[in-house]
Structures are given as structure tokens and as C-alpha cells.
Amino acid sequence: MTLNSVESKVRFLESLADKTRLRIVEALREREKTVSQLVQELGASQSNISGHLRLLKISGIIKSRQEGKYVYYSLSSSVIAEFLTKLEDLLIAMKREALESA
Amino acid sequence: MTLNSVESKVRFLESLADKTRLRIVEALREREKTVSQLVQELGASQSNISGHLRLLKISGIIKSRQEGKYVYYSLSSSVIAEFLTKLEDLLIAMKREALESA
DNA sequence: TGAACATATCATTATATAATGAAGTGAAGA
DNA sequence: TCTTCACTTCATTATATAATGATATGTTCA
Numbered sequence: 001m002t003l004n005s006v007e008s009k010v011r012f013l014e015s016l017a018d019k020t021r022l023r024i025v026e027a028l029r030e031r032e033k034t035v036s037q038l039v040q041e042l043g044a045s046q047s048n049i050s051g052h053l054r055l056l057k058i059s060g061i062i063k064s065r066q067e068g069k070y071v072y073y074s075l076s077s078s079v080i081a082e083f084l085t086k087l088e089d090l091l092i093a094m095k096r097e098a099l100e101s102a
Numbered sequence: 103m104t105l106n107s108v109e110s111k112v113r114f115l116e117s118l119a120d121k122t123r124l125r126i127v128e129a130l131r132e133r134e135k136t137v138s139q140l141v142q143e144l145g146a147s148q149s150n151i152s153g154h155l156r157l158l159k160i161s162g163i164i165k166s167r168q169e170g171k172y173v174y175y176s177l178s179s180s181v182i183a184e185f186l187t188k189l190e191d192l193l194i195a196m197k198r199e200a201l202e203s204a
Numbered sequence: 205t206g207a208a209c210a211t212a213t214c215a216t217t218a219t220a221t222a223a224t225g226a227a228g229t230g231a232a233g234a
Numbered sequence: 235t236c237t238t239c240a241c242t243t244c245a246t247t248a249t250a251t252a253a254t255g256a257t258a259t260g261t262t263c264a
Contacts, residue, residue: 005190005193006121006124006125006128008193009118009124009193010119010121010124012192012193013115013118013119013124013189014119016119017112017115017116017118017119018112018222019108019109019112020222020223022108022112022115023108026108034240034241035240035241035242036239044223045223045224045225046240046242047223047224047225047226047241047243047244048222048223049241050241050242050243051222052222053242054242054243060196060200066231066241068231068232069230069231069232069239069240069241070231070240070241071240071241071242077195077199079192079196079199080192083188083189083192086185087114087185088107088111089181090114090181090182090184090185091107091111091114093179093181094162094178094179094181097178097179097181098162120252122252122253136210136211137210137211138209138210138211146253147253147254147255148210148211149211149212149213149214149253149255149256150252150253150254151211152211152212152213153212153253156213168261170210170261171209171210171260171262172211172261173210173212
């Protein structure tokens, strides 16, 4: 495993390892949404959400398109959604294995 | 998606979203290793590695067994290794899609 | 027993980053 | 054009955590 590969993995994981950002990504799993929709749905401040969107976009996890005065954000790829599913499966499996060994 | 679920995902992702910890986990993918083996392999200080091992163990990602004066660490489950493979696939797919759309 | 080794813990310091509030940019419609 | 609305950016503050060096614990073996 090259150092470079480790670093890109860490960057990706860091992008999702935040409660607000993960909630944003989960929300975008349903459909594309505007900033203000996300602000209302998550109950965080607009500048806070905007900052997290910026970070997620830089890391390539989401993309955006402008339509009039609205900016719509969506997942950049279906592989992101697949990864989140895999993460859910993993946590369920870990919990099950922990119970079994108890 | 419940808040609780988001939090457990974040905790898991945070555990891996650190260069030293991810390198530890990658190293343990090969086989179980002692603390001193990891110290040598990663070139970090003993207390630093020990601290990261502690965190990884608390989060359920690795387990340990003592044998004489050595403590052997290993992945707690094969699903951890599968997850890392999925992560690699994901990054490759994201890079490919980024190139295609360029 | 005591010396050497392996590991864990603790206190301190440095650093990164999340949240906040205010100000700035740009589009839409009266 | 002026106002409103949607969003971004910036400066500041607060907080979490990684690294470090020193010390403590526990094991083995002479």
C-alpha cells in the first residue's frame, strides 16, 4: 500500500466522518436538493451548511448546478450511495458479531 | 435515517480517517502483529501507536491477545478487510468517472 | 531479586477544524 | 432600479485530537 493511496483514502473518509456532512450526504441520497432545503431539513445555519457543501464538493463526493437563484446539490456518483449501503451492512455485521461473541 | 445511526457511522469513519490508524489497519490486514512490529513498520513512536491501537480497539475495529510480554493485534472481523477493499474500489471508480467527465 | 524488555498511561503542547455572525455576491421580480 | 432572496465567503472563537516525552505496569529470564 503506497502512502499516496493511504492519504487519498483518509481524505475521503474525513469528508464523511462528520455528523453534519454525513447527514447532508444521506439527505442527497434521496434526491438533489437546494442549500435552503438542506438548511431546513438539517436545522443548521446556512453558512455552516454552505461550508460543509464546499468541502464535500472539493472532495468530489457531491456536485452542484445552478438554476436561477437556487443551487442544487446531488451526489457526484452512484458509487457514493453504494458505499454508504456497504457501511450500513458493515455496522450491522459488526454489531451481530459482537453480540455472538458475548 | 436515525440520528443514532448517523452517529455510529461517524464514529466508525473517524476511527479510520487518520493516516496512522489507517496504516495500522492496512498492516493488520496481512496478519496479526505486535505493538513493536507496528512501531517499527510505521516508524512512529511507541506511545503514539499504542494510543491509536487503544482507539481502534474501543471502536471495535481491532482486537488483541497477550502472549507473554507481547500483545498481538489483529482485525476484529473479516468485514473490516472487505470494507477496505470496497473503499479502494470506490476511489478507483471516482477517479475514473472524474477523468471521463473531463 | 533485579535487569531488560514490551506495552500502556498521563500531562502537555500543537494543530486542525467546526460553529458562529457579519458582510459580500449575484439572480429575480416588483 | 431597488428590494428581496439564495448562497458564499471571511474573521473569530471554541473544541477536539494527534504527537511528544516521561513515567508506570507487567512479563521474562538470568
